[in-house]
Amino acid sequence: MAMRIRALAVAALVIAVAGVGSYLSITAPARMPKNTWAGLGEPNLENGERVFWEGGCSSCHAVPGATDENRLVLAGGASLKSPFGTFHPPNISPDENAGIGSWTLAEFGDAMVRGVGKGGEHLYPSFPYASYARMTPRDINDLFGYLKTLPASSATAPAHDLPFPFSQRVLLGGWKFLYLDDKPRVTLAKPDAKVERGQYLVEGPGHCGECHTPRDGLGGMKTEAWLAGGPNPEGGQGRMPNITPGEKGLGGWSESDIAYYLETGFTPDFDSVGGSMVSVQKNMARLPAEDREAIAAYLKAIPAL
Numbered sequence: 001m002a003m004r005i006r007a008l009a010v011a012a013l014v015i016a017v018a019g020v021g022s023y024l025s026i027t028a029p030a031r032m033p034k035n036t037w038a039g040l041g042e043p044n045l046e047n048g049e050r051v052f053w054e055g056g057c058s059s060c061h062a063v064p065g066a067t068d069e070n071r072l073v074l075a076g077g078a079s080l081k082s083p084f085g086t087f088h089p090p091n092i093s094p095d096e097n098a099g100i101g102s103w104t105l106a107e108f109g110d111a112m113v114r115g116v117g118k119g120g121e122h123l124y125p126s127f128p129y130a131s132y133a134r135m136t137p138r139d140i141n142d143l144f145g146y147l148k149t150l151p152a153s154s155a156t157a158p159a160h161d162l163p164f165p166f167s168q169r170v171l172l173g174g175w176k177f178l179y180l181d182d183k184p185r186v187t188l189a190k191p192d193a194k195v196e197r198g199q200y201l202v203e204g205p206g207h208c209g210e211c212h213t214p215r216d217g218l219g220g221m222k223t224e225a226w227l228a229g230g231p232n233p234e235g236g237q238g239r240m241p242n243i244t245p246g247e248k249g250l251g252g253w254s255e256s257d258i259a260y261y262l263e264t265g266f267t268p269d270f271d272s273v274g275g276s277m278v279s280v281q282k283n284m285a286r287l288p289a290e291d292r293e294a295i296a297a298y299l300k301a302i303p304a305l
Contacts, residue, residue, distance in 0.1 A: 029115075029173070031106070032109060032114055036137055040105070040141040043141050043142045045146050047142040051142055053287055054287060055132075058071040058074065058279075059280065061076060063077065064078040073150070073151045073153050074093045075093055075153035076155055077089040083219075084162060084219065086162070087126035089127075093152050094150060095152040098153065101148075111127075113129060121169055122173060128207040130179055130180055132205065133204075134182050134200065175220070179220040184199065184203065185221075185223055185226050188302070195294070195297045197294035198295045198298025212240050212241070213228065214231065215231075227243045227244050228244055243299055244302055250299060250300070255297055258295070259295070262287075262295065264285070265278070265285075
């Protein structure tokens with residue numbers, strides 16, 4: 001009897017070790033193929049600045065309360081409180097020690113679209129790489145080039161403050177296995193070039209779904225409720241609004257209403273932007289009019305919820 005119990009215990013241990021090994025193999029940090037970042041040439045800094053505002057980099061990575069040119073000092077931003085703990089946006093200035101000044105384009109690109117850090121570690125999806133995965137290598141190359149032109153800062157952001165088990169980065173491989181891909185969030189029937197551009201901006205660099213789409217218990221987006229609003233993803237009070245063309249969302253807004261709101265911060269009923277959207281709107285106001293119009297066209301083209 002004792003030998004049988006011992007044999008069963010050994011078998012269970014072997015199965016457990018094999019299971020852990022399989023998990024680690026399947027969910028190991030995966031970089032993009034090296035040729036993804038090859039041959040892109042000198043970055044287009046004008047486009048890089050455009051991508052910078054599309055992505056709202058300063059909203060998370062500038063010092064809280066920064067205004068004007070100080071918004072370009074990406075020394076690390078305000079803490080992001082969530083149901084999983086508190087995240088601290090890092091310094092992404094061109095400082096070689098505290099920031100990303102020593103990073104290569106491949107390292108930066110892999111962080112953006114695969115959530116893999118410079119040292120090969122999994123990054124937490126508080127950095128919205130699950131959205132940035134849809135960005136083109138060209139835009140990432142241009143953005144990286146533009147970031148190098150910004151002021152360097154030697155400030156160091158605090159480490160994330162996460163309870164166990166969320167502090168274990170090994171679990172992020174499983175999260176990526178479930179939620180990380182570069183497929184469109186919604187399928188649109190024969191979209192024109194304007195709507196396609198809007199889809200790229202909203203689903204990719206603009207990462208609008210990160211706040212406006214409800215999440216499941218593991219923090220993954222419920223894409224069946226794409227942009228339908230939901231609880232504040234940072235765990236605070238209030239809800240993120242529905243921005244689909246449904247009656248509970250933007251059904252009463254025209255495309256021009258949406259574009260005007262993104263430019264000025266004023267709604268059709270003369271209310272003004274508030275909360276965390278203030279910073280987003282300031283970023284949107286920096287974009288060319290055709291980008292705001294493309295976003296508006298896409299928001300009117302998606303399924304109404």
